[in-house]
Amino acid sequence: MEQPDSTTLDLLTRESPEAFEVIYDRYGRLAYTIAMRVLSDEAAAEDVVQESFIAIWRRFLTYRPERGSIRTWICSIVRNRAIDRLRGESGRLRYELALDESRGEPSLDDTWSQVVASLTRERVQQALRDLPVEQRQTVELAYWCGVSQSEISQMMRVPIGTVKGRIRLSLAKLRESLQGKEEEAWHRP
Amino acid sequence: MAPSMTCDAAGELIALAALGVLDADDGAVLDRHIAVCARCRASALMAQRTAAALPESLDLLEAPAGLRRRLLTAVYSSAGPVQPRRRTLRDVWRRVPRSRILTALAPLAIGAATVLGVWSLTRTDSAQVETFPVQASTSLPTARGVLTFYVTRSHSVLTVAGVPTPATPGQLPNVYEIWLIPSNGGPKPVAFLSPSPSGGDWTAVVSGDLRGYRTLAATIEPPGGEAKPTGPEIFSIPLS
Numbered sequence: 080m081e082q083p084d085s086t087t088l089d090l091l092t093r094e095s096p097e098a099f100e101v102i103y104d105r106y107g108r109l110a111y112t113i114a115m116r117v118l119s120d121e122a123a124a125e126d127v128v129q130e131s132f133i134a135i136w137r138r139f140l141t142y143r144p145e146r147g148s149i150r151t152w153i154c155s156i157v158r159n160r161a162i163d164r165l166r167g168e169s170g171r172l173r174y175e176l177a178l179d180e181s182r183g184e185p186s187l188d189d190t191w192s193q194v195v196a197s198l199t200r201e202r203v204q205q206a207l208r209d210l211p212v213e214q215r216q217t218v219e220l221a222y223w224c225g226v227s228q229s230e231i232s233q234m235m236r237v238p239i240g241t242v243k244g245r246i247r248l249s250l251a252k253l254r255e256s257l258q259g260k261e262e263e264a265w266h267r268p
Numbered sequence: 269m270a271p272s273m274t275c276d277a278a279g280e281l282i283a284l285a286a287l288g289v290l291d292a293d294d295g296a297v298l299d300r301h302i303a304v305c306a307r308c309r310a311s312a313l314m315a316q317r318t319a320a321a322l323p324e325s326l327d328l329l330e331a332p333a334g335l336r337r338r339l340l341t342a343v344y345s346s347a348g349p350v351q352p353r354r355r356t357l358r359d360v361w362r363r364v365p366r367s368r369i370l371t372a373l374a375p376l377a378i379g380a381a382t383v384l385g386v387w388s389l390t391r392t393d394s395a396q397v398e399t400f401p402v403q404a405s406t407s408l409p410t411a412r413g414v415l416t417f418y419v420t421r422s423h424s425v426l427t428v429a430g431v432p433t434p435a436t437p438g439q440l441p442n443v444y445e446i447w448l449i450p451s452n453g454g455p456k457p458v459a460f461l462s463p464s465p466s467g468g469d470w471t472a473v474v475s476g477d478l479r480g481y482r483t484l485a486a487t488i489e490p491p492g493g494e495a496k497p498t499g500p501e502i503f504s505i506p507l508s
Contacts, residue, residue: 096343096423103339111331113323125335132339136346151320158323159288203325221287222322228289247283254318 088149091139099136106150107132110157117161117223127164131157162225206256214249217242273301278308286315338462341471344425396420400484400505402428408502413469415505417478424474426484428461428503431470440491446472447497449483455497461486481507 090098110131114124134156142152207215213235220226220234228246232239273281281298284290290298302309402413410430417424426446434442444461459472474484483506488499 096340099343100340103336107331107336108328109323109326111335112326112329115329116326121332125332128331129335129339133342136343147316147320154320154323162288200324200327203321207322207325218287218322221284221289222319225288227291228284243280243284246287246289247280250283250286250315250318253321254314257318257321 088142088144094136094139099132102135102149102153103132106153109150110153113154113157114161117158117165117225123164124161127161128157131160134160158223166225202257206253209256210249210252214245214252217245218249218253221246273297275301275305275308278302278305279311282308282312282315285312286319288319334462337460337473341425341462341473344423344473345427345471398478400507402503402505404430404503405501407500411503413503415474415484419477422475422477424478426459426461426472426474426505428470428486431461431502433463434488438491442488442490442499443493444470444486444502445489445493445497446474447485447487448474448476448478448481449485450480451482455485457493457495460493478507483507 087098087101091102107128110128111124114127114131115121118124118127131153135153142149146152207218210218217231217235220231221228226234228239228242231242235242278298278301281290281294282302285295285298298312302312396419398417398419400415400417402411402415404411408431411428412430413426413428415424415426431444434444436442445457446459446461447455448458449455458474458476461470461472463470478484483504485497485504486502487497488502489497490499
């Protein structure tokens with residue numbers, strides 16, 4: 080999850096194809112994996128990754144480092160395009176949180192940034208497995224299938240308030256779980 | 269301005285937004301709330317970061333090699349010379365010397381820097397780019413195109429039109445394989461032609477310095493290509 084060096088990002092803003100090559104080699108597999116997770120179709124996933132990286136190449140100046148890492152930005156572009164393709168909603172207007180990561184929040188400690196920097200696949204998988212099954216399913220329907228809260232409500236046959244509650248609880252548990260594991264690791268001899 | 273919703277209600281919307289399933293109307297209400305509520309803004313940042321960890325749970329798959337080739341071909345084909353970064357006042361300020369001697373020389377330094385800056389911003393890379401036209405062969409007389417060699421980058425982009433989709437003798441189609449032929453020695457396989465994502469043209473990116481080679485050639489080869497040319501030549505490009 081290491082951010083590419085600033086020289087690579089600077090070169091990419093100046094339309095350097097070599098810098099693009101570095102970015103693709105670093106995030107291409109992750110992008111393809113995300114597209115496959117959403118679409119379960121090799122040809123469609125390949126198309127989505129190709130469209131996404133061409134968009135990244137053409138619109139790199141729109142990347143705002145203060146709003147998150149380039150990895151998060153790329154993941155978001157690929158996932159959104161894959162979901163649009165899955166649901167046949169090209170160009171759908173989607174709300175996204177646009178928070179300035181660099182803005183100081185006195186109530187936040189630095190623990191989480193260290194958690195994110197040290198996350199491993201096994202730990203995130205375990206944190207997901209630790210969720211109650213209905214919460215995990217709700218998160219997966221929302222995040223990987225782009226299913227709205229009302230659609231989840233119909234699919235799972237629960238009131239919409241329950242869907243909202245499950246999503247809120249699951250994110251809180253995931254955070255606690257990931258952060259807790261990090262703290263355990265620090266205190267391990 | 270007072271928060272337009274309760275923090276409890278905002279908490280539900282924040283979770284939905286972090287997972288990308290909040291509609292735009294509710295999103296606008298949430299934006300107004302977190303603009304004035306530091307606590308909810310902090311919660312939203314946490315929720316956003318937690319959701320961003322979800323892709324990390326996936327077991328990585330290998331992306332198809334052809335995807336990388338097509339992307340790089342498209343990008344190298346569309347790229348001009350790397351744009352010089354705009355100089356900012358801060359860049360200039362950092363260069364102001366602090367010692368007295370250097371301060372005395374500052375006007376000269378600034379003058380020289382100005383001349384150099386203008387030169388670097390106005391010069392073109394035309395001397396660093398060489399182009400070579402495609403020469404069609406009798407087996408494919410419609411082939412036409414150009415090879416552009418970016419000397420300083422040691423990369424070349426080949427763009428060819430008038431080339432049909434190769435035959436598919438079995439389950440997979442044949443390929444157009446690109447060879448570099450040195451002045452002394454046998455042909456070296458360097459790339460495959462790929463259909464351009466925008467359609468019509470075929471393109472290939474050839475890495476490495478072309479100087480020292482006398483010809484670039486393309487042949488039809490079985491799926492996966494060959495280590496040495498076995499099929500008919502469809503075009504060539506003299507590099508001298």
